[in-house]
Each structure stands twice: as structure tokens, then as C-alpha cells.
Amino acid sequence: MKFIHFSLFLSIFFALNSVTQELTVAEDIFIEKRIYTTNKLEKVPVIDGLVNEDAWDAVPWSSDFVERVPDEGTPPLYQTKFKVMYDDKYLYIAIRAYDGEPDLIEKRLSRRDGFAGDRVNVIIDSYHDKRTAFVFTTTAAGVKGEEFVSENGNNWDDSWNPVWYTDANVDEKGYTIEMKIPFSQLRFGKAKEQIWGFNINRTIFRVQERSLWQRIPNNQAGFISEAGELHGLVDLPSQKQLEIQPYTVLQYDNYPAEAGNPFRTGSDFKVNLGLDAKIGVxxxxxxxxxxxxxFGQVEADPGAIALDGFQIFxxxxxxxxxxxxxxxxxxxxxxxxxxxxxxxxxxxxxxxxxxxxxxxxxxxxxxxxxxxxxxxxxxxxxxxxxxxxxxxxxxxxxxxxxxxxxxxxxxxxxxxxxxxxxxxxxxxxxxxxxxxxxxxxxxxxxxxxxxxxxxxxxxxxxxxxxxxxxxxxxxxxxxxxxxxxxxxxxxxxxxxxxxxxxxxxxxxxxxxxxxxxxxxxxxxxxxxxxxxxxxxxxxxxxRSPELELNDVGFLRNTDEVIQFANASYLWQIPTETYRNAGVNLEQLTEYDFQGNLNRLRFEGSGDINWINNARTRIGFGANFKRFSNFFLRGGPRWRRANSRYVFASFGSDNSKIFRYSLNYLNVHSDENVLGRNRYSIGLAYQPTDALNISFENEFEITKDRSQYVTALDTQEGRRYILGNIKNDQFTSTLRFTYSINPDFSIQFYGQPFISRGRFSNFNFVNEATAEKFTDRVNFYDENQIQEVTNTSGSSIFSVDENRDQIEDYSFNNPNFSFAQLQTNLVVRWEYIPGSELFFVWARGSVGNTNTRDSLSDGIREQVFNTPAEDTFLIKATYRFVR
Known part of the structure; x- marks a missing residue:
């Protein structure tokens, strides 16, 4: 297809042309790979966070960390040093993080993988593929975290939960950390001497400074590929992991009984057993x-309404x-x-x-x-x-x-x-x-x-x-x-x-x-x-029209060819005003496989990280020549109004005890067909090291004169009926975590959600691709449409299109007000590494509220007056590790 070839040519030409015209203001710097050579230990240290045993004398210290953020390539505020040694089953790491102001070290407690406060990340590329790595994190408070990194540092996955051991201790020089990592939790080959990618990152939380053992310039494309190397791991025995983790769940459900329904008596009790196993082949x-x-303790999905008919991810x-x-x-x-x-x-x-x-x-x-x-x-x-x-x-x-x-x-x-x-x-x-x-x-x-x-x-x-x-x-x-x-x-x-x-x-x-x-x-x-x-x-x-993935994949729509181009310019050297900044321009063109141009979009944005570590982002964009093959859900191709949008966000320094974020989006279109305003505010407060509270609110107001309602076959032909919707949506999410120690925490999640849509000024499609909205639709007048109550008591709209006093067709009142409440209280105790005990109380309700009520009344009705369903469960797991 000619337009595909032309779009591909434009994109490749854009990239190649940019190569020849690039202006480089910062020369690339050759950074020599650092190497740490470890030795086998002579004595086994106790992992208590105190690096004061003779066992650690088997290997030397390494130091000379270099700042990565904010001022790349300079000495950090305080230095860090480390040692690495091993035996047949474990890798041992000791870290001394110096700090001249130990009283200011942030010892924030959190759940596992909370990554809050002063901390050190040990990055191990045991595959030495220069694309993936295992990351072990310990905070100054002794909280552990783990991540699996892929895509050369572009994807950090904290779902990985290996069994390992660590502890930390704060003293007058800063803090120390000890780690004991089983080789069975890593993945590596069978070479006589292992050579692994290796780096250590330290974060001084109060000033948001990051420093690395192996320097990696900010303009370097890769991260894992640029790590240093760990040598000296000789004749490691084969490590075939074996873990078996049975679980038991006791669950009690309490809910409103339904009269006459033998399956909804008001309560249920059940016991569930299962088994997970991990075998190192x-x-x-x-x-x-x-x-x-x-999956009983998994947090519920957030509330959402899909007005466009597509599935929600x-x-x-x-x-x-x-x-x-x-x-x-x-x-x-x-x-x-x-x-x-x-x-x-x-x-x-x-x-x-x-x-x-x-x-x-x-x-x-x-x-x-x-x-x-x-x-x-x-x-x-x-x-x-x-x-x-x-x-x-x-x-x-x-x-x-x-x-x-x-x-x-x-x-x-x-x-x-x-x-x-x-x-x-x-x-x-x-x-x-x-x-x-x-x-x-x-x-x-x-x-x-x-x-x-x-x-x-x-x-x-x-x-x-x-x-x-x-x-x-x-x-x-x-x-x-x-x-x-x-x-x-x-x-x-x-x-x-x-x-x-x-x-x-x-x-x-x-x-x-x-x-x-x-x-x-x-x-x-x-x-x-x-x-x-x-x-x-x-x-x-x-995406070809015939593509189908939704049996085990996710596919939203098809019949689409998109050409895109993006260009960014980055300022990466801090000044007295900012730490870093950037501007970005985007261009996008959409076609269908018939060759129709369906959208032309341009967007510009800029973001800046201020010297006080606050962040600002602003942007604008516009959509032109926009058409949709799916809007009328089986009807003809529909012309959307040209639209423009602006967005802005501002966030405070995340290291502060009180922090906040503000976000705003405005969309408006030609002829006032569509208008949308979205406001969100996030607040977080950590009054003590053990308690963290966050509160997020989002409020969105949408007015759309062309919201799809239904399609009907009539004597005049098929009618695609639209309406003017005013859709108000509000979500509030409250979370708090109280950590008694790194292994015992209490977590709460609560989210009321409401979406209310009220329709007026109904119309039907006349000429779906006409340039003006008033030519694309015909509006019903007061003599053609009226709201009536049918025999079942629900409201419908009766249409007398030809005004002959006889109903030609009707459709249901599309007004809605959907409300949902979800809460979850979890007590989690990791009583030994890898084995956990959960106590869970989940409470929720879903229903429809009166569309005439305000959003606040609808939420109050759902939270306080609608009977809720309660689930209480106890889950115990035990991980057998060899």
C-alpha cells in the first residue's frame, strides 16, 4: 500500500536526517570498566548489620563512588565502600555508607519493596548479558527490596521475591549493611570462573542524591550494559533451586441475604488449600x-466505566x-x-x-x-x-x-x-x-x-x-x-x-x-x-483488520496504520535553577487499511526537575482530520471534531515528610462538541518512620454533544442515536502503611468511585463525515421526543420522528450513576524469610445510585447506606527452601 511505504519512508528519513544534523554540546566520555575481585571467605559472618567481624578481612574494601544524580561525574556528598566474598552457597556483601550527619539519615520503615529512605542497591548481572540484572536493596532501617531488571535498565520489576538475608545498623559514621544472598536465587552458567556485571547505587534520601561505584554518564543509552564487573567467583557448585510453598486459606464471607435465594443466605465459610513450587532445572x-x-489477598481492581464500548485494561x-x-x-x-x-x-x-x-x-x-x-x-x-x-x-x-x-x-x-x-x-x-x-x-x-x-x-x-x-x-x-x-x-x-x-x-x-x-x-x-x-x-x-488476540492476549482495535516521529532535547547538567530539564515534540498520523486518513496529531511538552527537587511538566497538543471507524459501533465512518488539549503537573520533593502532586488536563474541540477537565491532587504524609499515609483524588467533568447512545432499525432506515452527555466522575484513594518492623506491617486501602452520566439534546446521525457537527446530526425537537415511563416502571424516550402522533421507535433512558466502594485491610507478617501470614478484611459494595443526586450524595449513599459485603480471611504460607 502506497501510504504505508510513504509513512515508513518519512519516519526513516526523519531519523537518518537527524543523525547528520545533530548538534552535540556534551562530548561522549570513555569510562573504563571497574573490576572488583572477590575471594572465598575463611569464616562465616553473622548477618546483623554490624561489619565488625574478622570474617570480612578476607577481602579488601572498594570505594570511590561517583555522583549520578543530580550532578553527574562529581564526588558525592558522602562516600561509600563495600566488600564482597562468597562460599559454596552464598554471596556475602558488606557496605559502609558514610554520613557526616547521621541524625539526618532517613530510617523510614515500609513494607517489603517500599524503597523509602536512605538505601543501597546492589545490582548483579549474573547472566552477564548486559541487559538484565538482579537487584537487592536494603534501607538504613533494614527494609529489604528486590527487583528484576530487563531491557537494559528500562524495566524494573519489583514482583520478584527471593529468599535472602540482610540487616542494617546506624552509627556515628553513617550506617552499615550486611547481605547474604543464596546463589540458588541467582541465575548463572557453568564457567570455571564467573564474570558478572556488578554495580552499587547509593541514595542519600534527604538530598535525593544517587551515586554509583561504576560511573555511568547520564547521556549513556544503557544502564545494565555499563556496569562494572565482579571477578573471582571460582568453581561455584551447581545451584539447583528447590522451593515448595504450600498455603492454607480460611475465608468467611458476610453479605446481605436475598429472600428466597438458597445460595445467598447471608454468610459462607470455606477452606482452601494449594501449593506453589519452584524447581531449579x-x-x-x-x-x-x-x-x-x-489470590485472596490481591488488591481489587480500580473502578472504571467504558463509554466508548472498548474493553478496559x-x-x-x-x-x-x-x-x-x-x-x-x-x-x-x-x-x-x-x-x-x-x-x-x-x-x-x-x-x-x-x-x-x-x-x-x-x-x-x-x-x-x-x-x-x-x-x-x-x-x-x-x-x-x-x-x-x-x-x-x-x-x-x-x-x-x-x-x-x-x-x-x-x-x-x-x-x-x-x-x-x-x-x-x-x-x-x-x-x-x-x-x-x-x-x-x-x-x-x-x-x-x-x-x-x-x-x-x-x-x-x-x-x-x-x-x-x-x-x-x-x-x-x-x-x-x-x-x-x-x-x-x-x-x-x-x-x-x-x-x-x-x-x-x-x-x-x-x-x-x-x-x-x-x-x-x-x-x-x-x-x-x-x-x-x-x-x-x-x-x-x-494492525490488520483481521487481527485477533483476545483469547489470551489484549487487543483494543484493529484496521490501523500509524506513522510516528518524536524528538527531544535534554539539559542534563545542573545549574543554580534546575537539576535537569527537557523538551519533546511528537507527530503522529493514522490511516486505515482502506487508505483513509483518520488522524493527524501534534504534541509538545517540557519538563523540569528544579534545584529543590520539585518537578513541573507542561504540554499542549492538537488533533486534526480526525475520523473513527468504530465510533458508531457498526455504523459508517464518523468525523470527530478537531480538538486541542493542554496538560500540566507539579510535584514537590518526594523526600519531604509532607509531599504533594497536582495535575490538570483540559480538552476542547471545535463547535464545543467536546469539553473535558480533569483535576487530580495527591497528598502524602509520613509523620513517623513507621507510618506513611497517602490520599489521592481525581475529579473529571466531561461534556460531549456526540456521545453514542444506541442504534435502531426504523422505517426511515437505521438510526444511530447520540446525545449530549454530562459525565462527572470522582475517585478517592486512601492508603496507609504502619510498619512495626521490616517484617510486620499493617496496610489499608480504600477507594470510593462514582461515575454519573446525564443525557439531553438527543440527535441522530445525518451525514457522518460532514465537516460541521450541525450537518453531521439532526436534533430532535420537543415535538419529536418525550420521556415516558413504561409498564415496568423504567424510563424510556419515545420518538415520533415524522410528527404524525404515532411512535416510530423508542430507546431506554441512558442516564446512569454507578458507584463502587472497595476497602482492604491487611496485616502481613513474614515470620521467617519467604514464609508469611496474612490477616485480611475486605469490604466492598457496588450499585447504582439516583442520577438526580449529587456526586457527594451518591458516594455517601454507597459508603454508609448501601449494604456491603465483607470478607475475612487468614492465609498462611510456609516456604521450604533447599
Whole structure:
């Protein structure tokens, strides 16, 4: 297609042209790799945070840290030194963090992975692939944290929870830290002498200063690749990890009883058992197993309303799927689109029970995960491997019939999910080539004709870096193939992700005889990520109309080709006014596969980190020639009004006891079709080292004269009905954490949410692509539409379009006011490393409030007057580690 080739040419030309015209104000500096050579210990130290034992005399100190933030390349405020030694099972690290003002050291307690206060991060690239690393953090208060780093420092994942040992102590010279890290928690090859990437980062919290043992200039594109090296690890025995973690959950639910419903008597009690296991197949590859996993203590999803009809992305919070997710991640385009979206596994059933009058049903909330296995890791020669196999059960609704008998009705079929991922580093770790394959297979048994019998997707991804990793070329290409009955494939063609039935589309059409569908997508990007002050990139993204990933992936919409280009200029040397600053320009063009131009967007933004460590960000943008193939949900292509937007945010120094953030967004369009204002404020207060309180509020007001309501077939033809909506939305989130010590904490989460939409000035589409909004729609006058109450007591709008005193058609009143309350109180005790005890109280309610009420009245009704459901549970885990 000519426009694809032209867009790709523009993006590549932009990047290459920028290479020849770049103005570099800061010369690249050659930094020599530092090496620390360790030795085997002679005595075993006690890990108590006091570096005062003779055992540490087996190795020398290393120091000479260099400031990274704010003033890169200069001596830090206070120096740091460390030692590393080892035996057959453990790596031992001692750290002395000097501080001339020990009374000012921030000893903030927090939950594990809280990363608050003065702290030290030990960064270990045991694969020595110069792209990934294991990070062990200890704060001055002795709180531990761990992260797995990927993408050469661009992705830090704190879901990794290994078993290791640490402690800290504050004295008159500053503070000291001791660490004892089992080799079984790391991944490495079988070389006689191990050479690992190694670095240590220290944060002086009160001045927000970071210093590194191995200096890494701010204009350097990589982070893990630029670490120093740890030598001297000789003849390490094979470390095959073995961990078994059974759990027990006691759960009591209390909720409002429903008269006559035998399944909603007011309370339930259940006991649940399960098992997680981690087996080291080799030094660098691990097999994770789970049987009947429990996710009872996971925080609930935030409240949200989708007025555009598309699905909402929710982040994964279940531990089994969160850990090592970077290996299985395959984001192929922009946004959240991914070939693997683990929230599909264990989802709510596709069907609800088919009930007759007077019947009741006990329906499962989620599909039970019978078992799951995950094989993952990275080999010494650069192979990243991941295989995931999961089976979810047949799910049945138990139905109590009018005569008292019971029957079962299947609501979700037995389903197998499979994901395989591989990636290979080469060219001295400056390049990689990878692939992914996913499969979803359902046992339909002659039922569920609306579901795909099988769904497959696959893709390849690549990246090449050159000139000290300053420049890059990366991308991916993906494919999908789904199979099923003619009914299932027709539903796929007509779904909001595709809408093949829309009038005026000459490149797609619904074929009711098809039993399969195949599509493709991908991204190609070229740019500059480091060196000097300029950064830029450009590329092309595409999703074919037939692409389908939503059986085990996440795909919002299709039929799209996007050309994009970005350029940034950075000021990275501090002045008396700021620490660092930057400006950014973006350009984006969207087409569909018919060749229609659907959007042209420009955006400019700037951000600055002030010398007092406060932050400011402002920006503006505009959308032109904007059209949507999906707005009318099967109707013709719709012209959106040109719009402009501005945004601004300001945040205070995060090291202060009291801190805040302010955010504002304004969107307005031609002819006042759309107007939106979003305000948010976040407050955090830490009155003591043990107590941390945060309070976030977001209020959004949207006025849209073209909100989609419904589509109806009438004697005059198909009517696409729109309305003027005033949608007010408010969310408030309160969190507090009280840490008695690093292993015992009390955490609270509470969030009321309300979204209220009130409609007026209904209209129907006349000429969907007309330039003026008043030409795109026809407004009903007072003689054509009136609100009436039907026999069921609900409100409808009756339309007499031709004014002959006879109703031509009607539609339901679309007004809504949805409110939700979620609270969660968790007491967590890690009584020994890796083994935990949870006490949880969750309270929540969901309902619809009166649309005539104010937002405050709606929230008050939901919080105080609506009967809530309470869940009390105790969960105990014990981790057996070899």
C-alpha cells in the first residue's frame, strides 16, 4: 500500500536526517570498566548489620563512588565502600555508607519493596548479558527490596521475591549493611570462573542524591550494559533451586441475604488449600508449578466505566503470573496491546445461567485454575526462554429450580492456555532476535458455538544497537489465526474490535460462512537513545483488520496504520535553577487499511526537575482530520471534531515528610462538541518512620454533544442515536502503611468511585463525515421526543420522528450513576524469610445510585447506606527452601 511505504519512508528519513544534523554540546566520555575481585571467605559472618567481624578481612574494601544524580561525574556528598566474598552457597556483601550527619539519615520503615529512605542497591548481572540484572536493596532501617531488571535498565520489576538475608545498623559514621544472598536465587552458567556485571547505587534520601561505584554518564543509552564487573567467583557448585510453598486459606464471607435465594443466605465459610513450587532445572532455568493458586489477598481492581464500548485494561496482580512476566511480555505496538495478557487466564465465565422465573443460581465468579506450570530463565550463551502451560476447569452454575430440584448448567468450557517465548542475544549483546507463540484450545463438546475452538498467535521481535548503544533499530511482526464455528467467526468479524459490517468500508465485509480468521500486525522503529543532548525516533505501527488476540492476549482495535516521529532535547547538567530539564515534540498520523486518513496529531511538552527537587511538566497538543471507524459501533465512518488539549503537573520533593502532586488536563474541540477537565491532587504524609499515609483524588467533568447512545432499525432506515452527555466522575484513594518492623506491617486501602452520566439534546446521525457537527446530526425537537415511563416502571424516550402522533421507535433512558466502594485491610507478617501470614478484611459494595443526586450524595449513599459485603480471611504460607 502506497501510504504505508510513504509513512515508513518519512519516519526513516526523519531519523537518518537527524543523525547528520545533530548538534552535540556534551562530548561522549570513555569510562573504563571497574573490576572488583572477590575471594572465598575463611569464616562465616553473622548477618546483623554490624561489619565488625574478622570474617570480612578476607577481602579488601572498594570505594570511590561517583555522583549520578543530580550532578553527574562529581564526588558525592558522602562516600561509600563495600566488600564482597562468597562460599559454596552464598554471596556475602558488606557496605559502609558514610554520613557526616547521621541524625539526618532517613530510617523510614515500609513494607517489603517500599524503597523509602536512605538505601543501597546492589545490582548483579549474573547472566552477564548486559541487559538484565538482579537487584537487592536494603534501607538504613533494614527494609529489604528486590527487583528484576530487563531491557537494559528500562524495566524494573519489583514482583520478584527471593529468599535472602540482610540487616542494617546506624552509627556515628553513617550506617552499615550486611547481605547474604543464596546463589540458588541467582541465575548463572557453568564457567570455571564467573564474570558478572556488578554495580552499587547509593541514595542519600534527604538530598535525593544517587551515586554509583561504576560511573555511568547520564547521556549513556544503557544502564545494565555499563556496569562494572565482579571477578573471582571460582568453581561455584551447581545451584539447583528447590522451593515448595504450600498455603492454607480460611475465608468467611458476610453479605446481605436475598429472600428466597438458597445460595445467598447471608454468610459462607470455606477452606482452601494449594501449593506453589519452584524447581531449579539448571543453574539458570527454573520450573514454577502451582496447584489451585489462591489470590485472596490481591488488591481489587480500580473502578472504571467504558463509554466508548472498548474493553478496559487492568494490570496483573496475581503473584504467579507477575513474577518473571518480563520474559513472556510481547507488547507489539503502542498502548497495552500484547500477545499475552494473563488476566485472560482465570477470567469470569463467558456465560451466565439461563434461568426461568422463580429460579436461582450459584454462579462462579472466575474460572478455576486447575494447575499451571512455568519454565523460564536465561542461559549463559544468551538464550532467554519461557514456557507457560495453564488449564482452567469446566465451570458450572448450580441452579435451584422452582420445585426444589437442582441442575447444573455449564458456563465456561475446559480451556488450555500455552505460551512459548525465546530470545537470543548476539553481536556482543548489542542485538537480539526473539519469537513467541501462544495457543488457546477449548473443549467445547458441541456447546459454546459463540466461542473460538482454537486461537493461535505468533511473532518475532528484534533489536540492534550500535555506536556505544546510542542508536537503535527494533521492531516486531506478529500473526494471529482463530478457528471456530461460523457463528463464532461471524461474531468476531462483527465485534467492536473489527466491525466488518460498517457501511462504506470497501476493504472488509462480513462473511457468515467463514470458520477461521487470520491477521497480522507489528512495529518498526529507528532512533537515537543516548549520546549528547538529542534523542529522537520514528517508525510505523500496523494492525490488520483481521487481527485477533483476545483469547489470551489484549487487543483494543484493529484496521490501523500509524506513522510516528518524536524528538527531544535534554539539559542534563545542573545549574543554580534546575537539576535537569527537557523538551519533546511528537507527530503522529493514522490511516486505515482502506487508505483513509483518520488522524493527524501534534504534541509538545517540557519538563523540569528544579534545584529543590520539585518537578513541573507542561504540554499542549492538537488533533486534526480526525475520523473513527468504530465510533458508531457498526455504523459508517464518523468525523470527530478537531480538538486541542493542554496538560500540566507539579510535584514537590518526594523526600519531604509532607509531599504533594497536582495535575490538570483540559480538552476542547471545535463547535464545543467536546469539553473535558480533569483535576487530580495527591497528598502524602509520613509523620513517623513507621507510618506513611497517602490520599489521592481525581475529579473529571466531561461534556460531549456526540456521545453514542444506541442504534435502531426504523422505517426511515437505521438510526444511530447520540446525545449530549454530562459525565462527572470522582475517585478517592486512601492508603496507609504502619510498619512495626521490616517484617510486620499493617496496610489499608480504600477507594470510593462514582461515575454519573446525564443525557439531553438527543440527535441522530445525518451525514457522518460532514465537516460541521450541525450537518453531521439532526436534533430532535420537543415535538419529536418525550420521556415516558413504561409498564415496568423504567424510563424510556419515545420518538415520533415524522410528527404524525404515532411512535416510530423508542430507546431506554441512558442516564446512569454507578458507584463502587472497595476497602482492604491487611496485616502481613513474614515470620521467617519467604514464609508469611496474612490477616485480611475486605469490604466492598457496588450499585447504582439516583442520577438526580449529587456526586457527594451518591458516594455517601454507597459508603454508609448501601449494604456491603465483607470478607475475612487468614492465609498462611510456609516456604521450604533447599
Amino acid at each position: 539448571t543453574n539458570d532455568l527454573t520450573l514454577d508449578l502451582t496447584v489451585n493458586p489462591d 487492568f494490570r496483573e496482580q496475581r503473584p504467579f503470573f507477575v513474577e518473571n512476566r518480563n520474559i513472556f511480555d510481547f507488547q507489539f505496538a503502542n498502548g497495552q496491546d500484547n500477545l499475552f495478557y494473563s488476566r485472560r487466564i482465570g477470567r469470569n465465565p463467558h456465560r451466565s445461567a439461563n434461568l426461568q422465573e422463580g429460579e436461582f443460581a450459584n454462579e462462579p465468579l472466575n474460572s478455576r485454575i486447575l494447575g499451571a506450570a512455568k519454565f523460564s530463565g536465561k542461559t549463559q550463551d544468551g538464550w532467554s526462554l519461557g514456557v507457560l502451560e495453564t488449564v482452567t476447569a469446566n465451570e458450572f452454575a448450580e441452579i435451584r429450580e422452582v420445585d426444589g430440584d437442582t441442575r447444573e448448567e455449564i458456563v465456561e468450557p475446559l480451556t488450555n492456555f500455552f505460551v512459548a517465548r525465546a530470545q537470543k542475544d548476539f553481536n556482543e549483546r548489542n542485538s537480539f532476535l526473539g519469537a513467541i507463540f501462544t495457543a488457546t484450545n477449548r473443549s467445547l463438546g458441541g456447546n459454546f458455538n459463540e466461542l473460538h475452538k482454537a486461537a493461535y498467535s505468533g511473532g518475532i521481535d528484534f533489536q540492534h544497537n550500535w555506536k556505544n548503544r546510542d542508536y537503535f533499530l527494533d521492531g516486531n511482526v506478529i500473526f494471529s489465526h482463530v478457528l471456530g464455528s461460523a457463528e463464532a467467526i461471524e461474531r468476531t468479524q462483527r465485534s467492536i474490535t473489527r466491525l466488518f459490517q460498517r457501511p462504506g468500508a470497501t476493504h472488509v465485509a462480513v462473511d457468515p460462512t467463514r470458520t477461521s480468521l487470520s491477521g497480522s500486525g507489528g512495529r518498526v522503529e529507528l532512533g537515537k537513545a543516548g549520546g549528547g543532548n538529542w534523542r529522537y525516533n520514528g517508525g510505523v505501527i500496523w
